[in-house]
Amino acid sequence: xxxxxxxxxxxxxxxxxxxxxxxxxxxxxATASLKRRIEHFLxxxxxxxxxxxxxxxxxxxxxxxxxxxxxxxxxxxxxxxPFVYRAIRGKIIPTLKDLPFLKIxxxxxxxxxxxxxxxxxxxxxxxxxxxxxxxxxxxxxALERAREGIYPLKNAxxxxxxxxxxxxxxxxxxxxxxxxxxxxxxxxxxxxxxFANHNLVTDSVFGEMNFIICRNVxxxxxxxxxxxxxxxxxxxxxxxxxxxxxSKESLQFSEVYDNFEEVARKERIYRKIR
Amino acid sequence: xxxxxxxxxxxxxxxxxxMDALPRILKPLPKNFPLPIIIVQHTHPSGDDGFFVRxxxxxxxxxxxxxxxxxxxEDGKVYLAPADRHLLIEQDxxxxxxxxxxxxxxxPSIDVLFESAADAYDSGLIGIxxxxxxxxxxxxxxxxxxxxxITIAQNPETAKAxxxxxxxxxxxxxxxxxxLENIPEELLKLTRKVIFTSSLNQGDIS
Numbered sequence: 001x002x003x004x005x006x007x008x009x010x011x012x013x014x015x016x017x018x019x020x021x022x023x024x025x026x027x028x029x030a031t032a033s034l035k036r037r038i039e040h041f042l043x044x045x046x047x048x049x050x051x052x053x054x055x056x057x058x059x060x061x062x063x064x065x066x067x068x069x070x071x072x073x074x075x076x077x078x079x080x081x082p083f084v085y086r087a088i089r090g091k092i093i094p095t096l097k098d099l100p101f102l103k104i105x106x107x108x109x110x111x112x113x114x115x116x117x118x119x120x121x122x123x124x125x126x127x128x129x130x131x132x133x134x135x136x137x138x139x140x141x142a143l144e145r146a147r148e149g150i151y152p153l154k155n156a157x158x159x160x161x162x163x164x165x166x167x168x169x170x171x172x173x174x175x176x177x178x179x180x181x182x183x184x185x186x187x188x189x190x191x192x193x194x195f196a197n198h199n200l201v202t203d204s205v206f207g208e209m210n211f212i213i214c215r216n217v218x219x220x221x222x223x224x225x226x227x228x229x230x231x232x233x234x235x236x237x238x239x240x241x242x243x244x245x246x247s248k249e250s251l252q253f254s255e256v257y258d259n260f261e262e263v264a265r266k267e268r269i270y271r272k273i274r
Numbered sequence: 275x276x277x278x279x280x281x282x283x284x285x286x287x288x289x290x291x292x293m294d295a296l297p298r299i300l301k302p303l304p305k306n307f308p309l310p311i312i313i314v315q316h317t318h319p320s321g322d323d324g325f326f327v328r329x330x331x332x333x334x335x336x337x338x339x340x341x342x343x344x345x346x347x348e349d350g351k352v353y354l355a356p357a358d359r360h361l362l363i364e365q366d367x368x369x370x371x372x373x374x375x376x377x378x379x380x381x382p383s384i385d386v387l388f389e390s391a392a393d394a395y396d397s398g399l400i401g402i403x404x405x406x407x408x409x410x411x412x413x414x415x416x417x418x419x420x421x422x423x424i425t426i427a428q429n430p431e432t433a434k435a436x437x438x439x440x441x442x443x444x445x446x447x448x449x450x451x452x453x454l455e456n457i458p459e460e461l462l463k464l465t466r467k468v469i470f471t472s473s474l475n476q477g478d479i480s
């Protein structure tokens with residue numbers, strides 16, 4: 001057996017142990033990227049072989065949380081891909097604006113930067129009270145940071161540039177206070193946001209939504225898991241509701257594709273029509 | 275799979291100077307080139323819109339496409355990493371993308387592509403490192419070498435930015451250090467050997 005094959009076997013054993021002990025199912029994650037993250041975890045935790053971590057993972061829940069943080073990609077930024085937010089402002093909000101109440105699901109929100117971006121955007125569109133954002137992730141640590149809404153000051157420059165490129169109406173600095181080396185998002189932005197744990201792999205529909213945003217999450221899934229998630233989104237969206245996925249992801253090959261029409265191609269925005 | 279059983283894929287890493295270097299590698303390759311060529315060219319995160327794909331398509335015979343997630347890899351096609359995404363290769367030879375943190379200050383990173391490709395293709399991989407001002411790709415070249423694949427580096431003296439091929443040459447025993455114009459020729463030689471060996475296996479060599 002070659003080294004690579006042994007490592008693949010070790011990975012399988014690890015994922016099986018995690019699933020049986022904690023219920024997190026990574027078996028339908030794209031493996032190449034997962035393997036890089038597991039290697040990173042080995043380096044961080046001073047282990048040489050994947051299987052060496054299994055006994056500790058089974059008994060030590062804190063150690064397991066550390067693994068989860070490594071396995072989940074939380075890289076994001078405010079108004080990431082500003083052209084997408086420009087399209088949301090121009091093509092989605094005008095249609096949804098007059099609904100009596102607007103429910104938005106941000107699936108895989110990581111540390112929450114893009115959730116605050118959405119709240120800012122809705123505020124600027126004049127939708128103050130009659131909306132709610134459900135921001136979910138399976139990584140509790142990331143969710144906690146999202147809830148706090150405190151981000152490194154060094155990211156403020158890129159946030160400001162992105163905000164301007166997204167056709168922001170005022171100054172990004174209106175939405176936070178800086179303290180030491182951090183920026184603290186304004187409290188009023190959080191009022192209509194619920195941060196909650198939800199795992200796209202195992203959890204189901206929890207409400208009827210008008211807009212679902214899930215970007216750069218499904219690129220880590222294989223076709224089978226992607227299809228599950230597309231069905232989940234299809235079942236969660238009301239007719240006329242919108243779906244926005246990552247700009248390198250595609251709905252085109254899904255069974256539910258026929259239920260949608262394309263609203264903006266490059267921005268990967270779709271509308272549920274049946 | 276051993277060396278004599280033939281090569282399955284070519285991976286290329288290039289940074290500063292790639293606009294000039296890549297067409298010079300790809301242009302001489304014929305339309306029936308038998309392997310897929312998978313490329314990471316460092317670009318500006320927002321330098322998207324398929325410009326580079328069009329640029330290369332206008333200059334070479336092989337079809338150049340931007341890599342998408344879960345895409346099956348086909349022989350004779352050139353896949354280019356999209357801006358601001360890592361490009362990886364799955365064990366079952368599908369392309370995969372990732373938005374994970376930059377590696378060597380780069381996304382896409384050459385190491386990320388090369389290391390995952392070495393996992394997927396083992397000794398059936400040909401790795402090429404070209405001009406560039408960083409050391410990205412050196413670790414990846416070492417892994418390709420460790421797995422028994424073929425490593426080719428542009429001769430740093432002929433590179434617009436010599437740092438990247440230099441770093442690779444320092445990191446491992448490179449099989450071929452060549453000026454740009456000799457690389458396509460070497461690729462054709464290596465892949466012709468593939469055709470020869472496979473026809474030998476079928477017993478129909480005349």
